[in-house]
Amino acid sequence: MEDIERKVDKVLSVSDRVKRTPISNELNARLHAIPFQLRKVEFTPLSMVLSIAASILFLVGVNFTILKNYSKVQDAKSEMSMTANEGYFDYLNVL
């Protein structure tokens, strides 16, 4: 019985020897970064107008690029078909 009590006391004495753990630099950085991660996006009338204008400009730009490329492709196509036709007529003439 005495032996068990001695063992119990020995186990309980571990509580007094637990060392304090310093906080890691990584965790410290993570904690300081929280405000940046959770920063609220505030919509003012000006910011809304600006964001709509930016969206319109972007869409116009995209459409313009598509149209420009489309007309280039069309030009190239018609040029190719003309060349092909000329070749065909030359062939017929030879015949």
Place this chain on the structure above:
Amino acid sequence: MTDKEFLELITKDANAAYTYLVHEYSQKVFNSIINIVRNTEDAEDIVQEVFTSIFTGIDGFKGDSKISTWIYSLTLNKSKEFLRHKTRKKRFGYLKVIDEQTENFLVECKHPGILLEDKELASILFEALDKLPENQRIAYNLSKIEGLSYSETAEFMGLSVSSVESLLFRAKKNLQENLKEYYKNQ
């Protein structure tokens, strides 16, 4: 900084108020949590959750309670939440150990403050501690392992000093009984 000065700082610059809290409380919060959950990764995740709650709730802090009480209650709630989740996971684990990760979760104890020569005794102590009711376990961890005074433990747990004394008395008695039982069965 007094609580009044802190409230003024919140109205002027909430981010600066938050930085002050990180500087002042992160170490205390971390030490309290690590002694409750005994695992660095889990403790770090809970600390991050606590400070996220602090940041999101800082605008609403009106000084009805002390800053420390507010922070400690958040810490305690998050730790309890984690322990309950862990207990649920353990119960499930006993029924059906699905993967290796779950299996390891049941036996691991990665408290970084335990000396190498105390590892074996510490695992016996922690096993006995885990059998205590939640409040007794937390009071013992904070007071006996982290070394907080009775009044600090009482503030942390939102209880009176006499309640903490009583919890600690019962915790120690139950621990001794659990440990005696453990050695008798060996």
